[in-house]
Amino acid sequence: MxxxxxxxxxxxxxxxxxxxxxxxxxxxxxxxxxxxxxxxxxxxxxxxxxxxxxxxxxxxxxxxxxxxxxxxxxxxxxxxxxxxxxxxxxxxxxxxxxxxxxxxxxxxxxxxxxxxxxxxxxxxGSPHRVTPERLAEAASAFARRIDPLPRPRIAAMIGGRSKAFDLTAAHAGRLGRRIADAVAAAQGSLMLTYSRRTPEAARAAMSAVLAETPGWIWDGEGENPLFAFLSAADHILVTEDSANMATEAASTGKPVHLLPMVPLRRAPKFERLRTSLSEAGAARPFAEPLQTWTYVPLDETxxxxxxxxxxxxxxx
Structure with missing residues (x-):
């Protein structure tokens, strides 16, 4: 093949x-x-x-x-x-x-x-490589770093600029403050990764706001802990710009909270994706305090x- x-x-x-x-x-x-x-x-x-x-x-x-x-x-x-x-x-x-x-x-x-x-x-959404076996393997590999983090553990997958959305430094700072407040209200911890598309200015602004939040912001060095984050998370936050990230998150059966981006133009395709994820019970718009719900994990791949x-x- x-x-x-x-x-x-x-x-x-x-x-x-x-x-x-x-x-x-x-x-x-x-x-x-x-x-x-x-x-x-x-x-x-x-x-x-x-x-x-x-x-x-x-x-x-x-x-x-x-x-x-x-x-x-x-x-x-x-x-x-x-x-x-x-x-x-x-x-x-x-x-x-x-x-x-x-x-x-x-x-x-x-x-x-x-x-x-x-x-x-x-x-x-899109086909992806997330499986229960791969998540379990990643969880074991990063257990020493993640297991001490207090629950609820909140994973955040941050995207970046695309044709339909932007992540400015100012918006990243505001979003970072909302994430910090949600983690604090839950008395939990944060596990955050940025994508290759995340602008450096946005990355710096968000990281600065989240510097005192308990958890782990991956700095891009070494093996990517994304799958370990998905395995360990009680909640998953995903920026609305990526069908891939949203679909991966929805395959876990854990609550997926969609983070707003700066719209550059109307994006009907993403609106339809959000509707599909909502109808499947997987995703809701990010709101504080974080709510918990259950659904059958998506297995579209x-x-x-x-x-x-x-x-x-x-x-x-």
Whole structure:
């Protein structure tokens, strides 16, 4: 089974999450390939690109692959080419490709994108790599640092600037104060991680406000404790800019509190995602004091894996 992406963590983890879920159902080796396109060809439409334009990953189409999982814009030309190969692999494209779904054998797309097609499977959010086993493993690895933290433990996953949202230093400071107040009111502790997209000024402003809050703000050094935070948390706070983070949090069965960002434009897709998470009982807007509730953990990655494996076997 081949996974083809540009290597960015947010993209690759979606494809790897689906591949790993399939491999848990039908054991298989996962072959990860990362590709990049040379300038100025990177901006060309997917169907206009040729293999000669590749900067990295020209071997991504070599024989020996039965199931192909692509994710992200860089993978699209290769996924389309793989689909056209005689006796080629079964091609699954993750995310909305913004191309006709018929160019692929199957498309696994977020329901909030509203993509239509007979071969389209809509899921809430995105595939991911969070599993109970992986969370337990991470919890054990970081137990010495996390176990002494008082409960309730509040995990916070902070994103950053995107096309629809921003995280300014001023807003980060205000948000940090609200988080500090919520932790203090609960008499608990904080476990916080920033994403690669978090602006440095916002990171500094929030960290300064939270400096006296009991807990652990990960500084980016060493192994990422995110999965350990998710395992140990009693509450999970997630900024509203990331479908990936929200979906990962909702897979734990723990209350997910959505933190507001600075809107740059109206974002109907994120509004639909918030509605889906709310209807599933997983997420509510962040409010103080923190409320506790229960729900059935989302398992959309496994649902997508089952559907992909069934479609693959049917074609074979």
């Amino acid at each position: 081949r996974v083809v992406t540009d290597g960015r963590a947010g993209i690759e983890n979606q494809a790897l999450g689906l591949a790993e879920a399939i491999a848990r159902l039908a054991p298989a080796e996962i072959d990860v390939r990362r590709v990049a396109w040379r300038e100025p060809f990177d901006g060309l439409p997917a169907r206009a690109k040729r293999l000669s334009m590749l900067a990295l990953g020209a071997d991504a189409l070599d024989p020996g692959c039965d199931l192909w999982i692509g994710c992200g814009r860089a993978s699209l030309p290769l996924s389309i080419r793989a689909k056209r190969q005689a006796a080629g692999p079964f091609v699954v494209q993750v995310q909305d490709p913004r191309l006709p779904p018929k160019l692929f054998d199957m498309v696994v797309a977020p329901a909030h994108d509203r993509l239509d097609g007979d071969n389209v499977l809509e899921i809430i 496994r649902r997508a894996a089952v559907a992909a494996l069934e479609a693959y076997r049917a074609r074979r």
